[in-house]
Amino acid sequence: MKKIDYKDKGSILNPLKNLQFFARKPVTEILQPRPASASYRGFHINDLDKCIGCSSCQKICDNAAITMVEIPSIEEDASKGLRNLRPAIDYGRCCWCALCVDICPTGAIEMSREYVHTCDGDETDSYFILPQETGIHGLTFEKGWTKTADSDLLDRKRRPMGEMLPAARIDNFDEIVDGFTLEMAVAEASRCVDCGLCEDACPAPMHAPNYIRSIYEGNLEQAVQWMYETNPFSHVCGRVCTHICETACSLGHGDSDPIAIRWLKRYAMDNVSKTKIKQIARKGKARKKSGKSIAVVGAGPAGLTAAFDLVKKGHKVTVYESLPKAGGMTRYGIPNYRLPEDRLDQDIEVIQSVGVEINYNIKVGVDISMAQLQKDNDAVIMAIGMQNGRSTRIPGSDHKAVVKAVDLLRMIPKGDKFRVPKSAVVIGGGNVAMDIARSLARLQKQKYGKVNITVTALEQLGKTFLADDEEVTESREEGIEILDCRGPRACEIDDKGKLKGLHSVKVISIFDEQGRFAPKYDESDAQFHSAEMVIEAIGQMSDVSILGDDLTEQLEWNRGRIKINENGATSVAWLWSAGDMVKGPDVINAVADGHRVATDIDQYLQN
Ligand SMILES: Cc1cc2nc3c(=O)[nH]c(=O)nc-3n(C[C@H](O)[C@H](O)[C@H](O)COP(=O)(O)OP(=O)(O)OC[C@H]3O[C@@H](n4cnc5c(N)ncnc54)[C@H](O)[C@@H]3O)c2cc1C
Ligand code: SF4
Ligand code: SF4
Incomplete structure (x- = not known):
């Protein structure tokens, strides 16, 4: 081996030679990254407006590379399924598998062809980045890996839901929707990505992701257990819920269908025995009695949910109901072809089996006073709904053949006799208008063999119409004529005092510039709709006269409704109010209200 001689020679001026480099051009070349291939999995791009914050990307990431970060400037709206969370990616963990891209329901997140990222020193945070529409560096790069039909x-x-055809359903009140089979239910449940947006949106809130998973696993009793944690009206909601959850469902954003959460609920409820459901409903019931008693006025969803919760907490609850059966508008409003009576009966039976006592045919304010209820109980809940129909007050609307939709709908399940009109005009374009039109259509078909019903509504079909699209479609299939943009002007009565029909005019606009209801009409575009009966379906109100003068005086009011705080407590210490009479507009909100007042009363009674 050659020996190195450390004792060097050379001049001590040698280092000065380096000065020559100052005059030279730098030899460092700026890196020009080579273009990546078209499906390259580079840094992420996320369209922050398209992204709904569902967290599916975070959940699927096996490397835990994604953290959902709150962006306060982004609007949140649970009812629309919008969270203000956005995925930030830890590129120290990301393995570029693109599963986040392939699961994203909205197509917000994709990968670019950008792959160079440098940072100074030990800036570890600079690997944890929130991708935006322009990637992670704000530079414009071509798209790399994007979802394809195969990789989605x-x-x-x-799963399509089977339905009775119009010809088979028009002369009877049989349930229209078939319901899922086991195979369909499991396949539908398997579509869920467990994002929880549905639960955020549900007022109760129902634990939809949990019961969907239980259905997928074939454990229907567990699914029903999840349902009963927050909803004793699960049969009802499995059929007629307004399914706010489905509007929020992450799969409903973009071009896919939301999970059929309502039909899955119905499937589980229909396939667990009543005995088992009663056992599930009793779970968590207090063993010790509290010695406190509560009166509930009204056996609708709000009153009965509150009663169910309070009985389970050990209190004695007595419900007073003016009608012969419980359920409120779910029995005396919603027609059987949407909600068969036996399903509602089962929800009520389960609630009663837990210990809720219902006294029927007792009208509070008439058969027993509010003062008496206060005297006999520690707390009182008013949940009387909105039983009285509103009137258009147009000329002739006080004629006996001009009736309110809710009054007529109530007569059908009660079995009250009335003369089915050969022709009828319904005023109103909401779901209640469709319910009465479709119920009368069935009665007409049974009695006269044909349907002659016209619905007239202020709102415009396909734009501002209030009834659900499927209600409009099915009504038309059943032979009901729907006339939009028509305003009622007068009911015509002939010399002999007989109703001849309704005059209507074209609607130009419904609201004024301040958004107030102030319809404007084109009087030159007038029509006459001949009819033996005119039905007003333009809204309902509560009959608060039952409170009596003293209590009415003591209570604080808000635009004709009893004023309540966020827990449903009124300004009178012993009185709470829930459901349609204070809030509305549907069963699931009434159920949520019932829980709220029950929790508040339970706390009040413990003090
Ligand atoms: C025709 C129609 C169709 C509907 N369809 C749907 C639907 O598809 N989906 C949906 O989610 N919601 C629907 N709704 C709304 C839903 O039914 C109500 O939001 C819900 O029933 C409200 O519950 P509640 O307990 O507040 O009142 P209610 O259900 O109205 O119950 C109140 C109860 O109080 C009783 N009562 C009233 N006064 C007294 C008194 N003085 N003494 C004793 N008892 C009294 C009444 O008889 C009634 O039983 C519909 C409503 C109507 C009218
Ligand atoms: S999966 Fe898509 S929509 Fe959901 S949070 Fe991630 S990027 Fe946003
Ligand atoms: S049902 Fe829809 S919103 Fe609910 S967890 Fe599943 S995918 Fe998400």
Whole structure:
């Protein structure tokens, strides 16, 4: 080996030679990254407006590379399924598998062809980055890996629901919807990505992701247990819920169908025995009695939910109901072809089996006073709904053949006799208008063999119409004529005092510039709709006269409704109010209200 001689020679001026480099051009070349291939999995791009914050990307990431970060400037709206969370990616963990891209329901997150990222020193945070529409560096790069039909991990189409055809359903009140089979239910449940947006949106809130998972696993009793944690009206909601959850469902954003959450609920409820459901409903019931008693006025969803919760907490609850059966508008408003009576009966039976006592045919304010209820109990809940129909007050609307939709709908399940009109005009374009039109259509078909019903509504079909699209479609299939943009002007009565029909005019606009209801009409575009009966379906109100003068005086009011705080407590210490009479507008909100007042009363009674 050659020996190195450390004792060097050379001049001590040698280092000065380095000065020559100052005059030279730098030899460092700026890196020009080579273009990546078209499906390259580079840094992420996220369209922050398209992203709904569902967290599916975070959940699927096996490397835990994604953290959902709150962005306060982004608007949140649980009812629309919008969270203000956005995925930030830890590129120290990301393995570029693109599962986040392939699961994203909205197609917000994709990958670019950008792959160079440098940072100074030990800036570890600079690897944890929130991708935006322009990637992670704000530079414009071509797209790399984007989802394809093959790589998409979502099953985007819901299992179609079988329905009775119009010809088979028009002369009877049999339930229209068939319901899922086991195979369909499992397949539908398997589409869920467990994002929880549905639960955020549900007022109760029902634990939909949990019961959907239980259905997928074939454990229907567990599914029903999840339902009974927050909803003793699960049969009812499995059929007629307004399914705010489905509006929020992450799969409903973009071009896929939301999970059929309502039909899955119905499937589980229909396939667990009543005995088992009663056992499930009793779970968590207090063993010790509290010695306190509560009176509930009204056996609708709000009153009965509150009663169910309070009985389970050990209190004695007595419900007073003016009608012969419980359920409120779910029995005396919603027609049987949407909600069969036996399903509602089962929800009520389960509630009663837990210990709720219902006294029927007792009208509070008439058969027993509010003062008496106060005297006999520690707390009182008013949940009387909105039983009285509103009137248009147009000329002739006080004629006996001009009736309110809710009054007529109530007569059908009660079995009250009335003369079915050969022709009828319904005023109103909401779901209640469709319910009465479709119920009368069935009665007309049974009695006269044909349907002659016209619905006239202020709102415009396909734009501002209030009834659900499927209600409009099915009504038309059943032979009902729907006239939009028509305003009622007068009911015509002939010389002999007989109703001849309704005059209507074209609607130009419904609201004024301040958004107030102030319809404007084109009087030159007038029509006459001949009818033996005119039905007003333009809204309902509560009959608060039952409170009596003293209590009415003591209570604080808000635009004709009893004023309540966020827990449903009124300004009178012993009185709470829930459901349609203070809030509305549907069963699931009434159920949520019932829970709220029950929790508040329970706390009040413990003090
Ligand atoms: C025709 C129609 C169709 C509907 N369809 C749907 C639907 O598809 N989906 C949906 O989610 N919601 C629907 N709704 C709304 C839903 O039915 C109500 O939001 C819900 O029933 C409200 O519950 P509640 O307990 O507040 O009142 P209610 O259900 O109205 O119950 C109140 C109860 O109080 C009783 N009562 C009243 N006064 C007294 C008194 N003085 N003494 C004793 N008892 C009294 C009444 O008889 C009634 O039983 C519909 C409503 C109507 C009218
Ligand atoms: S999966 Fe898509 S929509 Fe959901 S949070 Fe991630 S990027 Fe946003
Ligand atoms: S049902 Fe829809 S919103 Fe609910 S967890 Fe599943 S995918 Fe998400």
